[in-house]
Amino acid sequence: MSDEQPISDESSAALIERIRRLERASRALDPGSGRRKTLRNAVMASSERHLRKLHGQKGYVAGADQGAGVLSLPVARAGHDLADVIALYEREVVQPGAHPSAPSHLAYIPGSGLYHSALADFLAAISNKYSSIFFSSPGAARLENMMVRWVADLVGYPESALGSIVSGGSIANLTAVVTARDARDIRGGDVPRAVVYLTTQTHHCIQKSLRIAGLGEVQLRYVATDARHRMRPDALATIISDDRAHGLLPWMIVATAGSTDVGAVDPLEDIGDVAEREGCWYHVDAAYGGFFLLTAEGRRLLKGIERSHSVVLDPHKSLFMPWGAGVVIVRDGRALVESHGTSGHYMQDALRDDSEISPADLSPELTKPFRGLRIWLPLMLLGTQPFADALEEKLLLARYFRGEVAKLGFEVGPAPELSVVTYRWAPPGMPLEETNALNQRIIEGTHADGRVFLSSTMLDGRFTLRMVALSFRTHKRNIDMALRVLHEQLVRIGLVERAAAQ
Numbered sequence: 001m002s003d004e005q006p007i008s009d010e011s012s013a014a015l016i017e018r019i020r021r022l023e024r025a026s027r028a029l030d031p032g033s034g035r036r037k038t039l040r041n042a043v044m045a046s047s048e049r050h051l052r053k054l055h056g057q058k059g060y061v062a063g064a065d066q067g068a069g070v071l072s073l074p075v076a077r078a079g080h081d082l083a084d085v086i087a088l089y090e091r092e093v094v095q096p097g098a099h100p101s102a103p104s105h106l107a108y109i110p111g112s113g114l115y116h117s118a119l120a121d122f123l124a125a126i127s128n129k130y131s132s133i134f135f136s137s138p139g140a141a142r143l144e145n146m147m148v149r150w151v152a153d154l155v156g157y158p159e160s161a162l163g164s165i166v167s168g169g170s171i172a173n174l175t176a177v178v179t180a181r182d183a184r185d186i187r188g189g190d191v192p193r194a195v196v197y198l199t200t201q202t203h204h205c206i207q208k209s210l211r212i213a214g215l216g217e218v219q220l221r222y223v224a225t226d227a228r229h230r231m232r233p234d235a236l237a238t239i240i241s242d243d244r245a246h247g248l249l250p251w252m253i254v255a256t257a258g259s260t261d262v263g264a265v266d267p268l269e270d271i272g273d274v275a276e277r278e279g280c281w282y283h284v285d286a287a288y289g290g291f292f293l294l295t296a297e298g299r300r301l302l303k304g305i306e307r308s309h310s311v312v313l314d315p316h317k318s319l320f321m322p323w324g325a326g327v328v329i330v331r332d333g334r335a336l337v338e339s340h341g342t343s344g345h346y347m348q349d350a351l352r353d354d355s356e357i358s359p360a361d362l363s364p365e366l367t368k369p370f371r372g373l374r375i376w377l378p379l380m381l382l383g384t385q386p387f388a389d390a391l392e393e394k395l396l397l398a399r400y401f402r403g404e405v406a407k408l409g410f411e412v413g414p415a416p417e418l419s420v421v422t423y424r425w426a427p428p429g430m431p432l433e434e435t436n437a438l439n440q441r442i443i444e445g446t447h448a449d450g451r452v453f454l455s456s457t458m459l460d461g462r463f464t465l466r467m468v469a470l471s472f473r474t475h476k477r478n479i480d481m482a483l484r485v486l487h488e489q490l491v492r493i494g495l496v497e498r499a500a501a502q
């Protein structure tokens with residue numbers, strides 16, 4: 001305790017007495033089995049309360065004070081009551097805002113929060129296994145590498161591929177950008193001449209990754225897209241040869257396999273042809289769409305993904321994991337190691353054993369959570385089939401929604417390639433500004449209602465509504481609820497008669 005003498009002034013008996021006293025005083029950090037049971041029961045009861053309510057749970061809860069009550073319990077020398085703390089968490093943290101674990105979350109890219117993965121996270125945290133270094137934790141390192149290998153096989157990469165499980169798509173894309181930079185030896189002086197090819201549908205984390213990687217000054221070429229917002233390979237080929245003719249350095253092509261905005265899948269095979277011919281690094285961002293490879297439709301759509309040099313898939317999106325899992329894989333794994341391999345004097349024992357590559361050598365992270373377990377446990381217990389079936393169901397739900405929302409009188413976007421549907425209220429002859437304002441009123445009305453969570457985007461200046469089905473918990477009844485809520489908004493705003501539909 002702070003008011004005692006400095007340690008150096010004490011006799012050894014007093015020192016030992018003080019150590020004993022501190023051991024007793026800090027015992028709360030290591031609860032015995034009785035206290036563990038109390039804690040566990042309280043946490044489990046809270047999680048059960050949450051899960052049992054999920055089917056009727058609003059997708060978005062517009063709250064007055066938006067969780068400000070969190071601040072009412074300060075961090076203090078002494079802890080607070082368990083029941084009070086759990087109640088505050090449920091009231092102030094779980095309730096307000098979006099509900100990514102609820103089947104009514106149909107906005108942005110929905111999450112899910114697979115229960116088996118939550119339990120795996122618990123197990124991983126309890127053993128606190130260090131999956132980063134093979135020497136420390138050979139089983140965990142093998143398991144993590146095995147999960148990456150499973151994803152690499154799904155993509156169709158050769159044996160040479162290596163990859164890493166990071167926190168999400170942003171860090172996964174950053175890891176790929178850094179690898180591509182080093183593999184193509186893009187140094188300071190080359191940066192202003194180096195060109196990256198992308199589209200307006202490319203996720204903004206790519207530009208962020210370039211900046212973080214010291215490549216903020218590269219040339220960005222937004223390649224023209226077709227009516228479905230997909231990169232046009234002919235336009236890509238033309239710009240690249242133009243750039244070459246002007247002495248620039250065509251470096252990297254970023255294709256998207258399932259854009260966040262509209263679910264567009266770039267023509268991966270044709271872009272692969274251009275990349276190969278032009279000698280560009282070919283990166284595919286499949287953070288959202290990647291695991292649709294588990295379905296026959298997805299494999300058809302993502303054909304050519306295996307030709308890329310690097311790829312990103314987010315298990316916390318289309319594999320339904322709780323937030324905190326993105327996978328990056330590099331076809332020629334040596335490039336990933338060259339950019340991310342580690343050393344350090346204090347790690348000399350660990351570095352001597354090279355019978356299995358250490359995940360830390362494939363990632364910007366050293367100490368990291370044992371993320372492999374949250375992918376492994378559900379795959380071990382459930383196999384891949386339920387994942388494939390749930391994803392196929394989402395593809396069909398998107399098609400169903402598009403048909404039904406058109407019946408309500410909405411103008412619909414192109415048939416969804418994956419599970420994003422775009423639509424808007426667009427009476428013929430109405431000026432764009434008015435149409436945009438009307439669609440904004442519709443989406444704001446749905447947010448105030450909250451029974452389902454929908455979102456909007458701007459496409460070529462048009463305020464456009466989106467519906468994304470991705471949670472394994474989202475089923476037809478949730479889509480029907482979305483249709484009912486939209487119809488009610490049309491009635492509320494006076495766009496249709498009450499009796500018109502539903």
Ligand SMILES: *Cc1c(COP(=O)(O)O)cnc(C)c1O
Nearest residue numbers: 168169170203205260285287288
């Ligand atoms: C979500 C997403 C990202 C970013 O991934 P995070 O996991 O949110 O960091 C990147 N690219 C695409 C296509 C995405 O959908």
